[in-house]
Amino acid sequence: MIKKFSGFLSGCLSLLLVLSTLIVQSHAEAQQQAIVFTNVNVVPFDRERILAGQTVIVRDGRIAEIGPAEKTEVPAGALQIDGRGKYLMPGLADMHVHLYPGAGAPDDLASQQLQLFLANGVTTIRNMIGKPEHLLLRDRVAKGELLGPTIYTAGPPLLGNNVPTPEAAERIVAEEKKAGYDLLKVHEGLSPEAYAAIVATANRVGIPFAGHVTATVGLKRALDAHQTSIEHLDGYLQALVADDSPVKPTGSQVVLGPVLEHIDESKIPALAAATRKAGVWNDPTLTLFKLVVSDATPEDLLKWPEMQYVPAKMRDAFAKQKQSTLGDPAPAAERQRYISLRNKMLVALHTAGAKLLIGPDSPQFFLVPGFGTHRELESFVEAGLSPYAAIEAATRNPAEYFAEFMKTPRDFGTVEAGMRADLILLDANPLQSVANLSKRVGLMVRGRWLPESELRKMLENVARLNASNTQGSMGKADFSGTWSLDKANSEGLPPGMDQLMTVVVTGDKLSLETKLITEQGEQVVADSYTLNGQEVEFSPKTPDGKIGKGKRTAKLAADGNSIDVVEQVTFDSPEGAVTIQTTRKWTLSPDRKTLKIDMTIDGPNGKQTLKRTFIKK
Numbered sequence: 265m266i267k268k269f270s271g272f273l274s275g276c277l278s279l280l281l282v283l284s285t286l287i288v289q290s291h292a293e294a295q296q297q298a299i300v301f302t303n304v305n306v307v308p309f310d311r312e313r314i315l316a317g318q319t320v321i322v323r324d325g326r327i328a329e330i331g332p333a334e335k336t337e338v339p340a341g342a343l344q345i346d347g348r349g350k351y352l353m354p355g356l357a358d359m360h361v362h363l364y365p366g367a368g369a370p371d372d373l374a375s376q377q378l379q380l381f382l383a384n385g386v387t388t389i390r391n392m393i394g395k396p397e398h399l400l401l402r403d404r405v406a407k408g409e410l411l412g413p414t415i416y417t418a419g420p421p422l423l424g425n426n427v428p429t430p431e432a433a434e435r436i437v438a439e440e441k442k443a444g445y446d447l448l449k450v451h452e453g454l455s456p457e458a459y460a461a462i463v464a465t466a467n468r469v470g471i472p473f474a475g476h477v478t479a480t481v482g483l484k485r486a487l488d489a490h491q492t493s494i495e496h497l498d499g500y501l502q503a504l505v506a507d508d509s510p511v512k513p514t515g516s517q518v519v520l521g522p523v524l525e526h527i528d529e530s531k532i533p534a535l536a537a538a539t540r541k542a543g544v545w546n547d548p549t550l551t552l553f554k555l556v557v558s559d560a561t562p563e564d565l566l567k568w569p570e571m572q573y574v575p576a577k578m579r580d581a582f583a584k585q586k587q588s589t590l591g592d593p594a595p596a597a598e599r600q601r602y603i604s605l606r607n608k609m610l611v612a613l614h615t616a617g618a619k620l621l622i623g624p625d626s627p628q629f630f631l632v633p634g635f636g637t638h639r640e641l642e643s644f645v646e647a648g649l650s651p652y653a654a655i656e657a658a659t660r661n662p663a664e665y666f667a668e669f670m671k672t673p674r675d676f677g678t679v680e681a682g683m684r685a686d687l688i689l690l691d692a693n694p695l696q697s698v699a700n701l702s703k704r705v706g707l708m709v710r711g712r713w714l715p716e717s718e719l720r721k722m723l724e725n726v727a728r729l730n731a732s733n734t735q736g737s738m739g740k741a742d743f744s745g746t747w748s749l750d751k752a753n754s755e756g757l758p759p760g761m762d763q764l765m766t767v768v769v770t771g772d773k774l775s776l777e778t779k780l781i782t783e784q785g786e787q788v789v790a791d792s793y794t795l796n797g798q799e800v801e802f803s804p805k806t807p808d809g810k811i812g813k814g815k816r817t818a819k820l821a822a823d824g825n826s827i828d829v830v831e832q833v834t835f836d837s838p839e840g841a842v843t844i845q846t847t848r849k850w851t852l853s854p855d856r857k858t859l860k861i862d863m864t865i866d867g868p869n870g871k872q873t874l875k876r877t878f879i880k881k
């Protein structure tokens with residue numbers, strides 16, 4: 265008994281010893297080497313100014329000290345980063361993000377997205393539609409298990425269909441709070457009663473709410489309820505319609521048509537002041553709506569360099585979204601007026617002291633995580649704000665937003681002692697131009713220094729993960745299906761031949777099973793192509809069972825509607841090696857019901873051309 269007890273005790277002791285070693289180790293890790301930026305121009309974003317010749321000391325993930333270089337001692341053994349001629353500013357926050365699915369397994373979509381943000385200097389994000397896995401992602405980043413921007417996440421969206429009644433609102437709001445989400449996303453279709461119940465419950469349980477202003481709720485109710493942030497400038501243009509207008513706005517977020525003639529711009533300052541008074545913040549998603557109404561074609565937009573960093577499926581979705589706006593566009597003057605009114609409203613909000621946030625709503629409508637953040641900053645400047653005001657909406661403002669609504673001390677968004685060490689080191693002054701935000705030397709995220717070379721590697725990694733289907737684009741065709749030979753429209757068929765093909769395309773892999781029926785009988789041949797344009801070796805088999813040596817490249821055309829396969833096969837024969845060169849071009853008809861395969865076979869017997877047509881079954 266005693267023995268057993270002492271055994272148990274020593275077991276406990278050794279466990280304790282192990283634990284305490286772990287604690288010491290992790291403490292030692294936290295007490296990491298100090299990192300010091302020397303002689304740097306600090307752009308603190310507490311107000312519009314630059315502090316030249318500073319020493320900035322980072323320790324344990326926080327800014328420990330800032331002071332003039334001549335008065336601030338660099339700790340012994342610190343890693344020094346030469347800041348001469350460079351600018352140190354806070355990392356960016358992107359306040360309207362949609363996280364991909366995933367909990368951050370290596371190279372899963374969510375982890376790719378985190379890399380895209382970091383590679384663009386984004387060190388904080390607000391996820392505007394959350395799932396349980398995003399809570400996990402948030403916590404893993406916070407614990408340092410995963411490198412990424414600090415995450416705040418909304419819960420699943422509150423929509424008219426899932427929150428039909430005040431009772432449902434009470435239940436769902438309480439559930440989302442209990443699940444640990446940071447805020448609620450109010451979305452489309454809510455009734456005024458359901459919205460009121462969301463507001464009351466959110467205030468009672470203590471969770472902020474932000475999001476759309478659906479037409480049924482209207483801007484006045486959202487301001488009265490102190491919705492923490494309004495996305496997309498929802499409700500503003502509708503509120504500017506003259507009181508005596510004979511035309512009423514529709515429920516659409518995009519305000520076009522005759523109602524535009526009845527916008528009363530003299531209402532703008534009062535509306536901006538009311539927003540300021542209500543303490544409601546705005547994330548206008550300017551770029552998104554400019555893209556929605558622009559004349560740019562999907563093909564134009566797919567040429568943006570950042571398209572290489574998203575999956576082909578997403579590019580297709582972007583293209584479809586844009587295509588759907590091009591059918592019957594409103595007159596150009598109307599669309600310009602719509603955009604200019606949004607820009608005027610934004611400037612008026614800023615002038616009135618209402619707070620603004622940068623959050624482009626990526627990934628949607630050609631807005632790629634991180635890259636979209638920069639496009640939105642450009643849009644703020646284009647609308648008439650200074651670079652300082654624009655960048656403030658992506659640094660200090662978001663930090664104040666969370667401090668105010670989460671009731672926590674503000675701990676990022678400015679370069680000051682005590683702040684989380686989320687910093688961007690630039691080669692150029694960001695207050696001169698927001699384009700200078702891309703002239704990075706490196707990024708610090710939670711005290712971890714990532715030189716630009718490392719950020720480039722992240723981008724290359726994400727590009728590589730999506731490269732297998734970079735050829736996929738607008739209207740990418742899918743060759744999958746069962747195809748039967750259309751003999752009447754084929755040339756060079758041996759007598760009595762028939763053919764049935766089953767094609768399955770997954771990612772860049774095309775698998776193919778061909779049933780050949782000839783006078784000699786039936787034969788099934790399986791094959792597969794990797795459609796990435798790279799040469800692969802394979803071992804072809806002749807009908808009489810000989811194994812040869814083959815090289816092949818298969819490539820999906822940029823429009824996604826055709827495939828080129830080039831093959832060279834060598835067989836041994838009694839007369840010596842025989843080489844046959846084959847090309848095949850697969851072309852899908854626009855209605856995708858007909859597949860043509862044109863072949864050339866160049867071998868010892870000369871060159872032959874064959875044409876096959878298949879009909880989808």
Ligand SMILES: [Zn+2]
Binds near residue numbers: 360361362392625
């Ligand atoms: Zn959104």
